[in-house]
Amino acid sequence: MNIFFDVDETILGYDGSLRPLVKQTFESLVQEGHRIYIWSGVRTAETVRSEVVEPYGLTAYVTACYQKPRWDHRELLPRLGVDVEPDFCVDDYPEIVEVFGGILIKPYQRERPDADLERVLAAIRAATATSQSTPI
Ligand SMILES: [Mg+2]
Numbered sequence: 001m002n003i004f005f006d007v008d009e010t011i012l013g014y015d016g017s018l019r020p021l022v023k024q025t026f027e028s029l030v031q032e033g034h035r036i037y038i039w040s041g042v043r044t045a046e047t048v049r050s051e052v053v054e055p056y057g058l059t060a061y062v063t064a065c066y067q068k069p070r071w072d073h074r075e076l077l078p079r080l081g082v083d084v085e086p087d088f089c090v091d092d093y094p095e096i097v098e099v100f101g102g103i104l105i106k107p108y109q110r111e112r113p114d115a116d117l118e119r120v121l122a123a124i125r126a127a128t129a130t131s132q133s134t135p136i
Helices: 022-031 045-053 094-100 116-133
Strands: 002-005 035-040 062-067 088-091 102-104
Touching: 022 035, 022 116, 035 045, 045 062, 088 094, 088 116, 094 102, 102 116
Parallel strands: 002 035, 002 088, 035 062, 088 102
Antiparallel strands: none
């Protein structure tokens, strides 16, 4: 699946700390055949890559970065250069998840122990199993 992760409060705290289990989760997802995309409503595709993906050592796991549409989500995808279908979104904000499907993650604001990505990974695996068992 094409799995889209938000940045702020999803994989990154406002104190600049990377959420616990991000790398491990990304590694598992890539190994299991998924493609990871990172997008942000307050950054451009370029700054998502240069300020988040590269400095936090996530480059090997990430297929592409985008600016996330903040309204008219589906309609704005082509204008923002999003040329793949988001199959599963992970976000701390409900709207994106409601539009594209996925799962709401517990907001991560600053460095602290957190294992919500375990729940997210389980949900992605469950969604994968469901989509694979659907007859074509
Ligand atoms: Mg967010």
